[in-house]
Amino acid sequence: MARSKNDPLDRLLKCSINELTASILPMSAKECETYTREMLDRIGGPSFDTLLMRIVETMLPTDNSNPPRNPDEYYFAVRDLFPHVPTESDVVARVLAFAMRTSVLRLEKKPLSVCPRTC
Numbered sequence: 001m002a003r004s005k006n007d008p009l010d011r012l013l014k015c016s017i018n019e020l021t022a023s024i025l026p027m028s029a030k031e032c033e034t035y036t037r038e039m040l041d042r043i044g045g046p047s048f049d050t051l052l053m054r055i056v057e058t059m060l061p062t063d064n065s066n067p068p069r070n071p072d073e074y075y076f077a078v079r080d081l082f083p084h085v086p087t088e089s090d091v092v093a094r095v096l097a098f099a100m101r102t103s104v105l106r107l108e109k110k111p112l113s114v115c116p117r118t119c
Helices: 008-014 017-023 029-043 048-060 070-078 091-109
Strands: none
Touching: 008 017, 008 048, 008 091, 017 029, 029 048, 029 091, 048 091, 070 091
């Protein structure tokens, strides 16, 4: 099935970073997850669960150091999951933006009850 020029996913994959940010911020976690999954399907994986697992592993370093605060560190942590995507493409960063927003919204709604560093 061909997508229309007004397809929201196409727009999100092609808009400027400022437009992307403005689009993501008011979305719910469910909407962000839906777009993340659609983008992953469009570009050929990895799975949503694999992507989120890598993000969580990056957030919770095993050496008891603090989680990265620089978005580039998250990008480089997941980039190897997309060897088929040209490095000059910004689609991985867009997928990561949606996945991270999904995670943040879910954590705000239901914070972790166990702290792995102090328990």
